[in-house]
Amino acid sequence: MPDGGALIHARGLTKRFGPLCAVDAIDFDVRKGEAFGFLGPNGAGKSSTMRMIGCVSPVTDGTLRVLGLDPLTDGPAIRGRLGVVPQMDTLDNELTVRENLVIYGRYFGLSRRELRARADDLLEFVQLEERANDPVEPLSGGMKRRLTIARSLVNDPELLLLDEPTTGLDPQARHVVWDRLFRLKQRGVTLVLTTHYMDEAEQLCDRLVIMHQGRIAEEGSPAELIQRLSTREVVELRFAGDTPPVEGVFDGRVARVEELPDRVLLYTDDGDALVPLAHERLGPQSVLVRRSTLEDVFLRLTGRTLVD
Amino acid sequence: MTTLAGTRGHLLFERNLMVYRRAWLIIFSGLFEPLFYLFSLGFGLGHFVGRVHGVTYASYIAPALLASSAMNGAIYDATTNVFWKLRYAKVYDAVLATPLGPADVALGETSWAQFRGLLYAAGFIVTAASLGLVHSWWGALALPAAVVVGFGFAGMGIAASTFIRTWQDFDLVQLVQLPMFLFSATFYPLSVYPTALQWVVRFSPLYEAIVLVRSFTLGTVGWTNLVDAGYLVVLGALGIRLARRRMAGLLLT
Ligand SMILES: Nc1ncnc2c1ncn2[C@@H]1O[C@H](COP(=O)(O)OP(=O)(O)OP(=O)(O)O)[C@@H](O)[C@H]1O
Numbered sequence: 001m002p003d004g005g006a007l008i009h010a011r012g013l014t015k016r017f018g019p020l021c022a023v024d025a026i027d028f029d030v031r032k033g034e035a036f037g038f039l040g041p042n043g044a045g046k047s048s049t050m051r052m053i054g055c056v057s058p059v060t061d062g063t064l065r066v067l068g069l070d071p072l073t074d075g076p077a078i079r080g081r082l083g084v085v086p087q088m089d090t091l092d093n094e095l096t097v098r099e100n101l102v103i104y105g106r107y108f109g110l111s112r113r114e115l116r117a118r119a120d121d122l123l124e125f126v127q128l129e130e131r132a133n134d135p136v137e138p139l140s141g142g143m144k145r146r147l148t149i150a151r152s153l154v155n156d157p158e159l160l161l162l163d164e165p166t167t168g169l170d171p172q173a174r175h176v177v178w179d180r181l182f183r184l185k186q187r188g189v190t191l192v193l194t195t196h197y198m199d200e201a202e203q204l205c206d207r208l209v210i211m212h213q214g215r216i217a218e219e220g221s222p223a224e225l226i227q228r229l230s231t232r233e234v235v236e237l238r239f240a241g242d243t244p245p246v247e248g249v250f251d252g253r254v255a256r257v258e259e260l261p262d263r264v265l266l267y268t269d270d271g272d273a274l275v276p277l278a279h280e281r282l283g284p285q286s287v288l289v290r291r292s293t294l295e296d297v298f299l300r301l302t303g304r305t306l307v308d
Numbered sequence: 309m310t311t312l313a314g315t316r317g318h319l320l321f322e323r324n325l326m327v328y329r330r331a332w333l334i335i336f337s338g339l340f341e342p343l344f345y346l347f348s349l350g351f352g353l354g355h356f357v358g359r360v361h362g363v364t365y366a367s368y369i370a371p372a373l374l375a376s377s378a379m380n381g382a383i384y385d386a387t388t389n390v391f392w393k394l395r396y397a398k399v400y401d402a403v404l405a406t407p408l409g410p411a412d413v414a415l416g417e418t419s420w421a422q423f424r425g426l427l428y429a430a431g432f433i434v435t436a437a438s439l440g441l442v443h444s445w446w447g448a449l450a451l452p453a454a455v456v457v458g459f460g461f462a463g464m465g466i467a468a469s470t471f472i473r474t475w476q477d478f479d480l481v482q483l484v485q486l487p488m489f490l491f492s493a494t495f496y497p498l499s500v501y502p503t504a505l506q507w508v509v510r511f512s513p514l515y516e517a518i519v520l521v522r523s524f525t526l527g528t529v530g531w532t533n534l535v536d537a538g539y540l541v542v543l544g545a546l547g548i549r550l551a552r553r554r555m556a557g558l559l560l561t
Pocket residue numbers: 017020021022040041042043044045046047048049087561
């Protein structure tokens with residue numbers, strides 16, 4: 001195979017909506033068995049990319065191969081082997097929780113008999129057994145999300161596309177979802193996900209790309225990206241009133257200073273060394289020394305925080 | 309894994325069956341409308357009308373009401389329900405993420421709307437036959453004829469529903485449907501109209517539907533009935549084709 005066995009192979013992949021270029025000639029490969037993430041601010045083009053991979057949005061330009069096939073000609077065959085969790089839930093509100101799984105499985109050509117057992121397993125997997133015969137409408141947002149994830153697994157997909165799987169979930173529900181996704185990954189399912197949460201990306205992704213304005217700004221493993229694009233440590237300063245001028249205060253002692261509306265970030269390899277100086281010159285209300293995260297990488301690349 | 313367009317449409321039918329398993333009553337309410345017309349106009353007004361084309365007035369309008377109920381059932385489902393699923397409930401967004409495509413959606417929903425029309429027609433014909441309004445064994449074919457009628461209107465209705473943007477637009481559907489119901493030689497023969505107008509009415513799909521069903525219940529079957537049926541089939545097929553294209557354009561962006 002020319003794509004070196006990648007499950008998803010994209011070169012110059014482009015999506016335009018009229019004059020707007022939502023995805024601007026991006027290149028990436030997703031290998032079998034890995035968890036691959038798209039990080040990016042609102043409007044970066046993550047969902048547009050996911051929808052092209054899911055064969056529900058025609059490619060405007062460039063090459064895209066999914067499972068070695070061309071979405072343009074083999075859409076149904078590709079979709080038959082994918083699991084999709086769209087950004088917005090598309091559960092069938094006229095059906096019960098269980099029926100949602102059954103009919104979705106039927107769309108994939110599975111028999112009712114197979115689906116009876118499958119639905120039970122999946123409901124257990126996402127901890128919704130007790131709601132099996134309830135209508136979908138009154139479920140909480142987190143429950144709907146879990147049901148959508150269960151539904152995406154009904155056809156035993158080789159490749160799972162998750163567009164912001166945990167947005168809107170409470171911390172506990174997010175951990176449940178992470179745990180489930182982690183188990184799927186261990187079973188060899190390839191995961192492609194988008195997220196605004198850097199902890200999610202760090203937890204789940206072997207490799208990720210940071211998208212910004214339709215382009216890929218950086219690519220690598222979370223650790224690599226942090227190492228390459230940030231310092232080892234960050235000093236976070238918060239102030240009681242207005243932020244005093246920081247210009248020049250730390251010249252030569254920090255790699256970079258980032259001023260945010262609510263705090264100042266000092267990028268350095270030795271955070272502790274800066275703490276006395278910061279206290280002496282700026283009198284902050286609080287000082288926190290922490291390790292760099294993807295959030296910092298993201299901030300540097302896009303000038304924005306992930307969750308805004 | 310079949311990739312043939314349209315071969316999985318029956319799964320949409322199955323989905324709707326699942327939904328209506330709990331809501332049969334909603335469907336059945338539509339059974340009564342044509343019966344009300346039959347009793348009030350057929351027997352009530354018919355008392356003063358006398359015979360038309362050699363049969364009682366009730367026998368004359370019964371097949372027309374049958375065709376109309378197949379039409380109404382099909383159009384109701386094809387517009388209201390399909391519009392809701394397309395624009396609000398996101399049912400097809402979910403469906404299109406599976407191996408099904410827009411052709412499956414268009415065909416599957418057509419078959420369901422057709423089925424709804426058929427249910428109404430079946431309920432009506434049983435009543436009509438028990439009241440002695442079916443005059444020939446050909447009448448047994450009125451039901452398959454209702455399937456053809458349902459197909460024509462379901463196909464057109466689904467195409468129309470892809471153009472509907474707001475609930476107000478349904479007034480437009482009414483604006484077509486109601487005059488068609490009243491003026492398609494439903495309650496009196498075509499010969500009432502001046503010749504020029506007769507030609508206009510002949511293009512009404514409901515007129516063709518009524519002629520088709522009436523031939524069967526009154527036993528006046530002829531080769532021209534194939535033209536009536538053909539007209540409806542072609543309109544339905546064109547509707548499905550248009551609906552498939554429109555749905556692809558709306559959903560696969
Ligand atoms: N169907 C569409 N028609 C027109 N423009 C669209 C459509 N879908 C997306 N866009 C535009 O494409 C750009 C990228 O949108 P996309 O949904 O891919 O971003 P995203 O990275 O998923 O953002 P978010 O984090 O908010 O979900 C946006 O400017 C958006 O307005």
